[in-house]
Amino acid sequence: MNYTNVPDSVLKALSSDLDELTPQLRKAAHFVVENPEKIGFSTVREIAEAADVKPNTMVRMARQAGFEGYDEFRERFREAIRSGGSSLSGRATWLQGVRKRGEMGHLYAEMAESALRNIEATFAATSEVEMQAAAQAIWESRNVFTLGAGVNNANANNFSYLASTGMTDFHAIPRPGSTSVDDLAWADERDSLIAITCSPYRTEVVEAVQIAKSQGVRIIALSDSPVSPIIRAAEFGFVVSTETPQFFPSSVSTIALLETLLSFVIAMSSEEVARRVEQFHKRRHQLGLYHEDLT
Numbered sequence: 407m408n409y410t411n412v413p414d415s416v417l418k419a420l421s422s423d424l425d426e427l428t429p430q431l432r433k434a435a436h437f438v439v440e441n442p443e444k445i446g447f448s449t450v451r452e453i454a455e456a457a458d459v460k461p462n463t464m465v466r467m468a469r470q471a472g473f474e475g476y477d478e479f480r481e482r483f484r485e486a487i488r489s490g491g492s493s494l495s496g497r498a499t500w501l502q503g504v505r506k507r508g509e510m511g512h513l514y515a516e517m518a519e520s521a522l523r524n525i526e527a528t529f530a531a532t533s534e535v536e537m538q539a540a541a542q543a544i545w546e547s548r549n550v551f552t553l554g555a556g557v558n559n560a561n562a563n564n565f566s567y568l569a570s571t572g573m574t575d576f577h578a579i580p581r582p583g584s585t586s587v588d589d590l591a592w593a594d595e596r597d598s599l600i601a602i603t604c605s606p607y608r609t610e611v612v613e614a615v616q617i618a619k620s621q622g623v624r625i626i627a628l629s630d631s632p633v634s635p636i637i638r639a640a641e642f643g644f645v646v647s648t649e650t651p652q653f654f655p656s657s658v659s660t661i662a663l664l665e666t667l668l669s670f671v672i673a674m675s676s677e678e679v680a681r682r683v684e685q686f687h688k689r690r691h692q693l694g695l696y697h698e699d700l701t
Contacts, residue, residue, distance in 0.1 A: 420471055427470065434459045434467040446483035450476045516651045521658045527647035528659035529666075540626050540642035541670035547598040547624070549575045553586055554602035555611050557657055562602055565664045572672065572682040579614075586614040595622035600667075601640075604630040604648050604655050615639050626667075628660055 420435040427435060437457035438445060445453065454461040468479035544550050550569070554562035566578040579589040590599065599618045603611040607629070615636045619625055627640035630648045637643035644663055648655035691698075 420467075427467075430459050430463045431467050431470060433457060434463050435470070438467070442483060445480055446485075448480075450480075513651060520650045520656065524647040524649060524656050524659040525662050528645070528663055531645050531647075532663065536642065536644070537667060537670050538674075540644075541667060541674060543624050543642065544598050544600075544626065544667075544671050545674055547575075548596040549577060549593065550598050550600065551590060551593065551618075551623075552576070552578050552600045552602075553580075553611055553614055555608035557654065558602040558604070558608075558611075558660065561657060561660055561664060562600065564661075565600065565668060568668055569671070573675065586610055587617055590614060590618050590621070590623065593618060593621055593623045595624070598624040598626060600626045600628070601636050602628045602660060603634070603636055604646070604660075605634070607635055612636060628663060630655065 420439050434454075434457050437453070437459075441456075444456065448456070450461050450464050454464045457464070465476045468476045471479060473479040473482075550566075552562035552566045554560075563578040566576040569576040577589070580586045581589055593599070599615065601611055601615045612635045615625055615627065616639060619639050624642075625636070625640040626642045626644075627634070627636040628644050628646055629637045630646055631637065632643070632645055634643075634645075637645065646659045646663055648657075648659065650656040
């Protein structure tokens with residue numbers, strides 16, 4: 407499991423001190439080292455029962471690790487889960503524990519706070535100059551391909567859909583019945599690829615980026631780390647913050663960044679694009695695609 411934010415120093419300290427502990431403390435510490443994902447969402451009694459020790463043994467073990475008590479010890483593991491540092495199943499179980507303990511109000515606040523933090527962190531790490539340069543590359547492209555897998559497939563498709571209300575040659579890939587690599591077969595330096603994937607990185611997105619880059623395609627990448635394989639391969643790379651208490655990475659900052667990128671593209675586009683957008687929606691009203699409230 408990837409415990410990026412789990413207090414590694416705590417786990418290492420417990421591991422290194424096992425031989426110096428009493429048999430019961432050793433049993434408690436061994437359980438924590440082997441099952442860190444369970445600590446954040448369980449009570450001291452639940453963990454003690456699972457470890458087959460008494461609750462006060464877990465308290466002594468927490469103090470042995472340098473904490474005042476078990477609650478402070480457990481909070482370190484909760485923080486890791488909230489920030490996305492535990493496994494998906496671990497975060498899902500933590501969410502269920504929140505419901506069982508009647509802490510839904512706390513979860514509501516955590517979700518709202520994490521969404522705001524993600525947007526703030528993402529935009530703080532992005533400059534107007536970078537955004538304008540990427541938008542310029544998109545506007546000057548012959549074709550613009552957008553690629554995302556899983557939840558980011560919807561984000562990529564939405565970008566192309568909105569762009570296509572006023573501009574042509576935007577293509578969400580893979581097309582039905584095709585593969586991303588096939589759709590990029592004839593792309594070259596005249597084209598751009600907007601690729602989106604976050605950890606764990608989707609193989610099809612990484613491979614498509616590598617192939618597109620070898621063909622001279624300009625890469626605009628959105629990912630959750632500056633060392634992401636698609637960020638490293640990109641001409642324009644944007645790091646998005648995806649931390650969340652829930653078990654799926656947050657898409658809030660990804661969507662916000664894509665909307666901003668599109669607004670930059672439109673801002674530097676021709677007057678014809680604005681006329682097309684107006685005509686597009688006028689036609690939709692004429693065809694009755696929008697509900698008209700006549701009351």
